[in-house]
Amino acid sequence: MASDERIRDIGLIRRSISRPELGSVFGLIIIVITFMTLTSISGTFGAMWLNPIGIQAWVELAAFVGILAIGASLLMIAGEFDLSMGANIALAGHSFAIFLLFGVPIELAIILTFIELAFLGFIIGVIVVRTGLPSFIVTLAFWFASRGFAVFLSQTFFNQSRLSVKANLKPPPGGGEDPTLIDNIFAFDKAFGVPFDAEVYYFIILVFIVAFITNRTPYGNWIYASGGDPVAARAVGVPVARVKISLFMISTSLACLLGILTVMTSGASDPKAGDFRELHAIAAAVIGGCALTGGYGSVVGAVLGALIFAIASRGINFVPFIDNNLFRVMLGMLILGSALLNQFLRDRIVKG
Amino acid sequence: MIPSIEFRGVSKFFGNIIALKDISFKVFKGEITALLGDNGAGKSTLIKLLSGVHMPSEGEILLSGEPVNFKSPRQAVSAGIGTVYQDLALQPLMSVTRNFFLGREITKGLFLNMPLMNTITKKEMAKLGIDVADPTQPIGTMSGGQRQTLAIARAIYFGANILILDEPTSALGQKQQLEVLRTIKKVKELGDIAIIFITHNDMHAKLLGDRFAFLNRGKVLAEGSRDEIDMNNLRPLMAGGAELEKLETEFSGR
Numbered sequence: 001m002a003s004d005e006r007i008r009d010i011g012l013i014r015r016s017i018s019r020p021e022l023g024s025v026f027g028l029i030i031i032v033i034t035f036m037t038l039t040s041i042s043g044t045f046g047a048m049w050l051n052p053i054g055i056q057a058w059v060e061l062a063a064f065v066g067i068l069a070i071g072a073s074l075l076m077i078a079g080e081f082d083l084s085m086g087a088n089i090a091l092a093g094h095s096f097a098i099f100l101l102f103g104v105p106i107e108l109a110i111i112l113t114f115i116e117l118a119f120l121g122f123i124i125g126v127i128v129v130r131t132g133l134p135s136f137i138v139t140l141a142f143w144f145a146s147r148g149f150a151v152f153l154s155q156t157f158f159n160q161s162r163l164s165v166k167a168n169l170k171p172p173p174g175g176g177e178d179p180t181l182i183d184n185i186f187a188f189d190k191a192f193g194v195p196f197d198a199e200v201y202y203f204i205i206l207v208f209i210v211a212f213i214t215n216r217t218p219y220g221n222w223i224y225a226s227g228g229d230p231v232a233a234r235a236v237g238v239p240v241a242r243v244k245i246s247l248f249m250i251s252t253s254l255a256c257l258l259g260i261l262t263v264m265t266s267g268a269s270d271p272k273a274g275d276f277r278e279l280h281a282i283a284a285a286v287i288g289g290c291a292l293t294g295g296y297g298s299v300v301g302a303v304l305g306a307l308i309f310a311i312a313s314r315g316i317n318f319v320p321f322i323d324n325n326l327f328r329v330m331l332g333m334l335i336l337g338s339a340l341l342n343q344f345l346r347d348r349i350v351k352g
Numbered sequence: 353m354i355p356s357i358e359f360r361g362v363s364k365f366f367g368n369i370i371a372l373k374d375i376s377f378k379v380f381k382g383e384i385t386a387l388l389g390d391n392g393a394g395k396s397t398l399i400k401l402l403s404g405v406h407m408p409s410e411g412e413i414l415l416s417g418e419p420v421n422f423k424s425p426r427q428a429v430s431a432g433i434g435t436v437y438q439d440l441a442l443q444p445l446m447s448v449t450r451n452f453f454l455g456r457e458i459t460k461g462l463f464l465n466m467p468l469m470n471t472i473t474k475k476e477m478a479k480l481g482i483d484v485a486d487p488t489q490p491i492g493t494m495s496g497g498q499r500q501t502l503a504i505a506r507a508i509y510f511g512a513n514i515l516i517l518d519e520p521t522s523a524l525g526q527k528q529q530l531e532v533l534r535t536i537k538k539v540k541e542l543g544d545i546a547i548i549f550i551t552h553n554d555m556h557a558k559l560l561g562d563r564f565a566f567l568n569r570g571k572v573l574a575e576g577s578r579d580e581i582d583m584n585n586l587r588p589l590m591a592g593g594a595e596l597e598k599l600e601t602e603f604s605g606r
Contacts, residue, residue, distance in 0.1 A: 212463075216463045216464050216466075217459075217462060217463055217464060218457040218459060218464065221446075221450055221453075221454060221457060221464070222454075222455070224443065224445070224446055224450075225443050225446065225454055225455075228443040228444070228445055228446065229441075229442075229443055229444075231439075231441075232439065232440070232441035232442060232443060233441075233443070233454065233455070235425075235437065235441040236441055236454050236455040236456070236506075237426070237429075237455035237456065238454060238455045295443065295445050295446075296445050346445075
């Protein structure tokens, strides 16, 4: 194959231009340079980039948004949306807390909550696939319903919307400083004294697994085909409906993971947990090169998108001379610019 | 010789609409049967009957002499009927190899065996006269004719011995049309595949067809081999309508 004279040596630049992550690689470089410059000017460079607490601030946010963005990007590649992700975080947190308050052992509570959320994803997926309604509409309904149901349950059973479960979480082995911290394997961060919240480690593991699945398995192929041209995919035997339903289940399960972790680390379930996070995750996916029309994008891109979001989001706190509200303006422009850049790059692929 | 596929008095009704009425024709392996008809002649319905999307309301379809009744496209595919639709069922942003194997990937354990799939893709495309330099490129970079060839090569590789080509030349430019005709010729030369070439281009039909069937307003106007059909009348036959009577006398007189 190497001796084929028809292979043009397109070089690294042209070859990498056809990668969906390309735009977000540029974006990340620009954002890092921008904030390194801005923090240098305001004398906070060390606080953001060298100080462990400063690094934690944006790395943990990137992981939180990034875990959701994995689900968001998979769904977008398959041509679907999940607006209910943020609300499902609250539903998962509340469900978990309610199970605990009813005396369910913590391990069982985790399993039950995952089953509940996976089932919710199954329901959403079936509605989308069977009715043909846009997933935007279906999951908008659950954006209201999930959080509403969570608060309704807690109000009904415990007459409060915020559920404290500190007493139900076991203290770490050997005492530890804070008796309310969790000793179990699930939210291992404080128990093992590692520098970041558990989200960060889950995030890194998940990215590797999902990137591998999307690039190197038949299922990954089917995800792309389901979004690219579902009719064509079905014609060659791709189980498009099942692929989409499974992705909604993955999306709700990721929200579940975050919901449970949030309760474990804070000792309480807040009805506001995960508010607007679905939009942040979708923003990360868009910045990372996912096409809203489906069939194109990458999980790695979405991860870079989440990093960009987190650095910009937390970085603004280290730059006192820029108004915090300007952050939203900047983020908006960032999304717009990324979408334009990605569209340009995508066209280049089709035209060769 | 037993026909690879034979329609015997097949009709298809949708409510009070008669889409196809009393259709009969034969297709043999190693031959190209050109199925001609204008828009609305019932070609699409015929393809759907062949590929298992619809079941006939009357009559029977015989596969190598055995009556068959496809209840789903999957059954038709496993019986060796490969349909290449006009839209080709390809994913423009995915690579040549991934398109070739989409839905039927070769795996090594849990993971895709990309090197093997790349090799097979190159080999199968070469059989039909297309040299794919780099099968990892997205097919967005291929010409329309090459994409058509990819769809055909894929159908053959996955066991089609009856190949249905739905207007393979209609959406292409002149040069690419010739490319596709050449591909179809190559498929014929493989020898063991029966080809149903659906077209409304009489020139293309004439170039390639061994047998012809003319469809007009849901009916077969004429059917037969090259010798049995007056080649100069391909065009009027396709148009049907006013020419109908004249042609009927012509054929009854043979």
